[in-house]
Amino acid sequence: MSGKYTIVMVGAGNVATHLTYALIKAGHRIVAVFSASEKSAGMLAEKTGTSGTTNLDTLPVKADFFIIAVRDNALEQVISNLGERNGMVVHTTGSVGMEVFKGKFKSYGVLYPFQTFRKEQEMEMGQVPFLIESNSEKGLLKVRKLAESISSNVIDFNSEQRRYLHLTAAFACNFTNYLVSVAESILKEHHIDRSLLLPLVEETFRKIRVGPAKDMQTGPAIRGDTSTMKKHLDLLENYTDWQKLYSYMSELIQKNDKL
């Protein structure tokens, strides 16, 4: 066996797209692409030199891997409709346990890349942590081989831990990004260039490399500087949502400090 696999990609969104690129680069062969959206299926298929379909029934019955990379809330439906397949079926989702496959396929597992993906953004996959799981030793070896062909950071992980890890991404990625967007909105309204924020944001996240975020906390809340917090809340007078968010987060930072 050459270690190169034939792969059916079920999904054509952010994760599916970046996985597809990385898999092709590693020498595997994408033999078909499914997406509920004709446009997405067609676009990704075109880039892989294969066929795209919006019909699960027309997918090949046999391949080394069927990788299901669809939205979390579409996953169970796709699994139900996929029918019998001869090959290993994996999903790429943090929030869904491996047991979702139980009794439906013979060989299955999870291939969860712990990263934030957007189609439009290039992504170097080599350092992305891939968290893998399978229903058999043999299956685990096979998923590991696939994952290691695209990343040097492949880790065995059970479904329970994976769920918590997925949750933390909401805090460390989605919510942090939202907070930066709040900062940018305030700056925009006061005609201040958003580029001023960049050195601050970069330093904030450079520090995370150095040690736990808890030890890196700065700002008025951790200092208990109520006069500055009061000033900030006054400036947020016309942004009641963000005023509430500011109060609550400051309260939590002060509470956290006492833990």
Added chain:
Amino acid sequence: MSGKYTIVMVGAGNVATHLTYALIKAGHRIVAVFSASEKSAGMLAEKTGTSGTTNLDTLPVKADFFIIAVRDNALEQVISNLGERNGMVVHTTGSVGMEVFKGKFKSYGVLYPFQTFRKEQEMEMGQVPFLIESNSEKGLLKVRKLAESISSNVIDFNSEQRRYLHLTAAFACNFTNYLVSVAESILKEHHIDRSLLLPLVEETFRKIRVGPAKDMQTGPAIRGDTSTMKKHLDLLENYTDWQKLYSYMSELIQKNDKL
């Protein structure tokens, strides 16, 4: 004039420490250091080869600059007690207007480095935005000269805009850092290595260089994926504070998306 200044540093905290190092590196001379804490005053003074004091009255009356880099809530008191000084007095604070100096000194201004500092963390000052202001044209030139000797990113900024910029640092730095600490706490409790978060956090903030954070939002909230949000909230069952924070931030992300 050589462009090298004599400087009295009033304060010995995070900002004062990093400013002092940068100023010495640029060839200026720190002639005295004040801190309310004897230990801090002594430590910083020792590093500058000068004298430290906890008594404002014993500071030199004459210097090119008196830089007040104390906690925001101690600033007004220090200004009141500083007495007459022959030289330019500046503070380094984002949240306090320049008018705090009015009628107290002849020549004054603001030298606000927009960055997060911790004594323990090394800091390359050359890219830090320095936002400057003064009560006179001549004063502005002098502050600019000082600022440009340590950073290539010096910008004239009025007190009003500076207040909003300072506010945004709470969102883009203090609160983002807190969110990462929440993620780390959850991981720790489930025996998952925090280093798994690093590629995700780095990618999140690399994207900020590419375009506005609003356009980079990913995750269940922006997708309207209520089933995943529900799962996350269930996992947070024993963390009611963070559960509340999760709900509120998800709500805001969805609201923001509609703007």
